[in-house]
Amino acid sequence: xxxxxxxxxxxxxxxxxxxxxxxxxxxxxxxxxxxxxxxxxxxxxxxxxxxxxxxxxxxxxxxxxxxxxxxxxxxxxxxxxxxxxxxxxxxxxxxxxxxxxxxxxxxxxxxxxxxxxxxxxxxxxxxxxxxxxxxxxxxxxxxxxxxxxxxxxxxxxxxxxxxxxxxxxxxxxxxxxxxxxxxxxxxxxxxxxxxxxxxxxxxxxxxxxxxxxxxxxxxxxxxxxxxxxxxxxxxxxxxxxxxxxxxxxxxxxxxxxxxxxxxxxxxxxxxxxxxxxxxxxxxxxxxxxxxxxxxxxxxxxxxxxxxxxxxxxxxxxxxxxxxxxxxxxxxxxxxxxxxxxxxxxxxxxxxxxxxxxxxxxxxxxxxxxxxxxxxxxxxxxxxxxxxxxxxxxxxxxxxxxxxxxxxxxxxxxxxxxxxxxxxxxxxxxxxxxxxxxxxxxxxxxxxxxxxxxxxxxxxxxx
Amino acid sequence: xxxxxxxxxxxxxxxxxxxxxxxxxxxxxxxxxxxxxxxxxxxxxxxxxxxxxxxxxxxxxxxxxxxxxxxxxxxxxxxxxxxxxxxxxxxxxxxxxxxxxxxxxxxxxxxxxxxxxxxxxxxxxxxxxxxxxxxxxxxxxxxxxxxxxxxxxxxxxxxxxxxxxxxxxxxxxxxxxxxxxxxxxxxxxxxxxxxxxxxxxxxxxxxxxxxxxxxxxxxxxxxxxxxxxxxxxxxxxxxxxxxxxxxxxxxxxxxxxxxxxxxxxxxxxxxxxxxxxxxxxxxxxxxxxxxxxxxxxxxxxxxxxxxxxxxx
Numbered sequence: 001x002x003x004x005x006x007x008x009x010x011x012x013x014x015x016x017x018x019x020x021x022x023x024x025x026x027x028x029x030x031x032x033x034x035x036x037x038x039x040x041x042x043x044x045x046x047x048x049x050x051x052x053x054x055x056x057x058x059x060x061x062x063x064x065x066x067x068x069x070x071x072x073x074x075x076x077x078x079x080x081x082x083x084x085x086x087x088x089x090x091x092x093x094x095x096x097x098x099x100x101x102x103x104x105x106x107x108x109x110x111x112x113x114x115x116x117x118x119x120x121x122x123x124x125x126x127x128x129x130x131x132x133x134x135x136x137x138x139x140x141x142x143x144x145x146x147x148x149x150x151x152x153x154x155x156x157x158x159x160x161x162x163x164x165x166x167x168x169x170x171x172x173x174x175x176x177x178x179x180x181x182x183x184x185x186x187x188x189x190x191x192x193x194x195x196x197x198x199x200x201x202x203x204x205x206x207x208x209x210x211x212x213x214x215x216x217x218x219x220x221x222x223x224x225x226x227x228x229x230x231x232x233x234x235x236x237x238x239x240x241x242x243x244x245x246x247x248x249x250x251x252x253x254x255x256x257x258x259x260x261x262x263x264x265x266x267x268x269x270x271x272x273x274x275x276x277x278x279x280x281x282x283x284x285x286x287x288x289x290x291x292x293x294x295x296x297x298x299x300x301x302x303x304x305x306x307x308x309x310x311x312x313x314x315x316x317x318x319x320x321x322x323x324x325x326x327x328x329x330x331x332x333x334x335x336x337x338x339x340x341x342x343x344x345x346x347x348x349x350x351x352x353x354x355x356x357x358x359x360x361x362x363x364x365x366x367x368x369x370x371x372x373x374x375x376x377x378x379x380x381x382x383x384x385x386x387x388x389x390x391x392x393x394x395x396x397x398x399x400x401x402x403x404x405x406x407x408x409x410x411x412x413x414x415x416x417x418x419x420x421x422x423x424x425x426x427x428x429x430x431x432x433x434x435x436x437x438x439x440x441x442x443x444x445x446x447x448x449x450x451x452x453x454x455x456x457x458x459x460x461x462x
Numbered sequence: 463x464x465x466x467x468x469x470x471x472x473x474x475x476x477x478x479x480x481x482x483x484x485x486x487x488x489x490x491x492x493x494x495x496x497x498x499x500x501x502x503x504x505x506x507x508x509x510x511x512x513x514x515x516x517x518x519x520x521x522x523x524x525x526x527x528x529x530x531x532x533x534x535x536x537x538x539x540x541x542x543x544x545x546x547x548x549x550x551x552x553x554x555x556x557x558x559x560x561x562x563x564x565x566x567x568x569x570x571x572x573x574x575x576x577x578x579x580x581x582x583x584x585x586x587x588x589x590x591x592x593x594x595x596x597x598x599x600x601x602x603x604x605x606x607x608x609x610x611x612x613x614x615x616x617x618x619x620x621x622x623x624x625x626x627x628x629x630x631x632x633x634x635x636x637x638x639x640x641x642x643x644x645x646x647x648x649x650x651x652x653x654x655x656x657x658x659x660x661x662x663x664x665x666x667x668x669x670x671x672x673x674x675x676x677x678x679x680x681x682x683x684x685x686x687x688x689x690x691x692x693x694x695x696x697x698x699x700x701x702x703x704x705x706x707x708x709x710x711x712x713x714x715x716x717x718x719x720x721x722x723x724x725x726x727x728x729x730x731x732x733x734x735x736x737x738x739x740x741x742x743x744x745x746x747x748x749x750x751x752x753x754x755x756x757x758x759x760x761x762x763x764x765x766x767x768x769x770x771x772x773x774x
Contacts, residue, residue: 018512024502027476029537033596048596050537053473053604056584057576058567061768063750065667069719070757073564076477076621120483124504141505143493154490161486172714175477175484175621176721179714181667187715188675273586280581280590285597287580287587298588381669403585409750416585445512 016040016443020450023047025125025141026462027077028421032453034436040443042436047429047457049286059415064090064406065182065382067415071402072176074419077120079176080113080167081395081420082402084251089402090182092270092389094382094410101375102184107251108367109171109180110393111360114250115204116163116174117396118357121461122211123156126350129455130219137447152214159207166200169193184379191374198368205361212331212354223347229438231346231431231456233302234260236291236309238276238423239316240394241266246321248328248359250394256319257291257309262342264319265293269392272401276418277307279426288426289418300430302437308430311398311423312460313352318342323355325362331355346431349459384410395420397461421462431456465635466524468500468549472538473565473604474531478556479503481621485628492628495635499524519544526634530555532562532761533605537598546611551634554607557620561723562761564620566604569765570753573600606761615639618698620721620758623710625703646725647694647709647718650702652680656687663745665689671715679708685717692717693755696734698725723759730764732756 020032029050037043055074059067068086072079084106091098098106124142131145131152146153164174170193171179179186189197240253243266257275258264267275277292290298290307299306309315318341323329332355339348367373388405397420405414435456439449471479483489499522500507509519519540527549533539546552557563568576577592607613617630617640630640667690673682685692694709697720701710711718724731732755739746746752756764 016513019510019514020512021509022502022507024506024508025504027503029471031596046596050597051473051535052580052600053534053565054568054571054576054580057571057579061570061751062754063666066719066751066754070564070567073475073477073620076475076480079475079477120480124483137506143498143505146490146493150490154487157483157486157490161484164480164484165486168710172710172712172716175480177714178711178716178719181670181716183669186670190676276586278584278587280588280593282591282593283595283597285593289586292586376675379670383668384666411750418586450512451506 018440018445018450020454023454023457025128025458027075028462030457030462032432032457034440036440036443040441042440045429045433045436046283047432049284049425052285056415056417059404059412062412064093064384064404064410064412067404067412068180068182069178071417074417076175077117078113078395078397078420080110081393081400083177083180084110085391085393085400085402087180087182088391088393089389089404091382092391093387093404093406094182094385094389095387096183096380096382098184099375099377099380101188101372102378103252104367104370104373105185105189105378106180108364108373109167109177110251111363111367112163112167114360114396115357115364116160118353118360119156119160119163119211121396122215122350122353125461126458129451129458130222134448137451140451155207159204162200163204166197170197181379183382186379188376188378189374194368194374198365201361201364201368205365208354208358208361209327212358215351215354220351227347228345230452231435231459232344233305233308233346233427233430233434234344235305235427236260237315237318237342238309238311238399239319240392240399241320242324247324248316248320248322255392255399257293258319258342259294260342269401270390272390272392272403272418278418284425286422286425289423290426298426300426300433302430302434305430308426309423310427311420312349312396313356314343314349315398316394317352317355323359325359325366327362328355328359331358346456346459349461353461397421398423421460424460424462428457428460428462431459464495464497465526466497466499467526467528468521468524468545469498469503469528470500470530470541470545471503472529472531472541472559473534474556474558474563476503477621478530481624482627485624488624488628492631496631521545521548523548525550527552528555529553529559529607532558532565533601533607533610534565535598535600539601539610542607542611551614551639552607552611553630553634553640554613554616556622557618557721557723557758559607560616560618561759562604562606563758566606566760566765567757569603569760570768572767573602604761609762616642616727618642618723619700623701623703625705626700643699644726645699647697647699647701647722650699650709651694651712652678652708653682653684653712654680655684660687661689661742661744663689664691664739664749666749667691667717673715679712682715685712690717691749693720693731693735694718695738696720696725696729696731698722720755720758730756731759732764
């Protein structure tokens with residue numbers, strides 16, 4: 001069914017192509033194609049994104065205030081992040097600022113949503129690669145973990161569930177929320193709701209500490225030199241930081257684009273087009289963002305990459321000077337002393353993800369302790385008008401950019417989106433290429449080897 | 463023998479699968495009663511061996527097939543057909559599979575418009591021709607599942623409430639089909655209604671509804687009667703689950719947007735709502751973009767393709 005059928009090289013000679021389809025334990029549809037040379041060594045690998053839905057197009061004409069409830073459906077795993085970025089973009093179009101309590105409630109829900117997401121990824125999706133003995137692919141999943149380690153499975157299933165239920169209880173919906181609205185938030189937090197969420201948040205923090213201890217004991221020791229080299233590439237990094245002190249921010253910050261050597265540019269959310277370009281390849285529906293601002297163009301050549309930067313957990317920790325909460329800051333210091341800054345090993349995304357989990361849990365408690373969080377002034381009235389707005393937040397998978405323009409009725413005339421995973425398209429391709437070239441020799445492949453190549457994808461939690 | 467289940471996500475967002483996980487302890491208990499034989503999101507299910515190319519898709523046989531997402535490209539069409547062939551019962555899981563869902567909004571535009579915008583005129587994009595190697599070609603629009611394959615049961619919702627998913631699974635495991643109640647969101651909504659004739663005009667949702675945050679929802683005036691476009695009257699109930707909670711958006715004090723699709727299969731949320739408003743003497747002329755009342759149910763040729771503006 002595919003136009004580029006397996007087995008025929010572009011020059012017409014017969015070559016072997018290894019196909020992994022679908023890439024599994026990720027959200028979305030991807031295919032890996034690996035072309036082998038005449039000696040059976042991997043010559044080139046590509047990760048094809050197989051579907052597109054076209055949000056940028058069908059947002060056109062929609063009343064801008066309705067859009068934050070539409071773009072949630074870009075991703076069922078991170079709807080809160082699209083929801084908030086979209087609202088910020090609409091507010092830019094309409095020229096309105098949310099009241100302080102709304103700013104707090106938005107960050108609270110966003111950070112809370114990070115918690116469930118990180119538990120989902122580490123334990124449900126990537127975990128089976130590290131928690132189970134290498135073996136048959138039919139058991140490499142959370143269902144098998146549930147059978148083998150029921151206590152652990154019960155704990156992680158409950159923690160992910162609790163996070164969702166805390167959001168649901170306060171905001172009505174946890175998947176595909178409607179509670180963030182242009183101008184603020186749809187409902188205030190009562191003192192009772194705050195107190196209830198505090199109880200749950202303390203339990204989450206305990207779990208985050210447990211998860212990091214557990215990983216240091218059971219998972220990270222498996223990061224032997226070969227695993228640390230798996231899909232290793234050297235790139236720049238993009239993430240959000242606090243404009244004052246350069247600490248990690250998940251919303252309401254500036255963007256920092258770091259070169260592989262560690263120097264960086266900082267820019268406001270609106271300026272993203274000066275620094276980021278998007279390249280198109282004929283073999284993937286996803287585009288390939290790159291650092292246009294560096295002026296070297298775009299290349300995924302492993303020996304001489306151009307314009308390549310990464311996003312998601314490792315990127316955020318690399319670009320941030322510090323983390324504003326004590327437990328996560330202590331972990332960041334240890335991480336930096338072990339791996340330097342910027343850390344480049346692709347497998348370290350997992351470690352960074354758990355440090356961020358700790359930050360998110362600490363940050364939720366900080367926000368709940370803020371005296372303004374229960375303030376009843378939660379929405380400024382908005383007036384539709386023509387304008388342009390850019391909203392950025394850090395989604396689990398990376399810097400999320402929503403850029404809208406509106407017409408005089410306040411309906412969308414133009415929308416441009418760059419979502420977290422899209423930033424990592426080029427790095428994922430390079431990591432898979434690296435892993436395939438390192439691992440596939442003399443035409444020998446088996447299930448375990450192919451899974452290691454997929455692990456290079458999963459690290460990015462695409 | 464446990465009941466075997468296969469699950470595929472087509473043109474969707476995985477939110478339905480996250481809702482399945484949100485059955486919480488129920489998910490663990492479920493694992494004692496079912497065997498998941500195919501589910502790329504959670505397990506390493508492959509369509510073929512590494513050397514077998516992409517001509518055929520293999521999915522193990524199973525009793526029940528859950529398909530979320532709508533059908534947008536040729537690979538998804540092939541997957542849907544293969545699932546139909548290999549599964550005893552096919553369940554359209556979620557609103558995208560049942561009615562097209564949000565992805566069917568693209569049916570307002572043609573693929574040329576989409577590609578021109580996405581690959582050639584977007585702000586940061588280096589203009590190029592549209593991808594056509596290896597990636598499966600798009601169909602001319604987004605289809606609900608039953609436009610392309612026979613469907614035995616529907617679990618609507620964007621996403622469906624975990625209670626509905628658990629209930630449906632219970633019935634399916636017992637060899638019965640899930641039931642969908644013919645009830646509207648209003649039937650499950652506690653907001654206070656005072657009756658006809660109180661609203662003349664519907665306004666955009668630019669400031670919050672009027673309500674007392676500490677008071678129960680039953681003391682909040684119906685959002686439609688407050689003059690907000692709430693399409694609960696023409697939307698199937700179910701989002702509140704079994705716990706006696708209010709509809710979910712109403713809990714957040716925002717109007718219903720219709721994510722469960724029409725009250726009856728085959729209903730048209732836009733026409734039904736316009737009729738309901740007209741019969742109450744409510745003026746809708748000032749509402750922009752009335753078509754987006756079909757934002758969740760635009761497949762089945764409900765959404766018309768817009769006439770393209772002259773290109774600038």
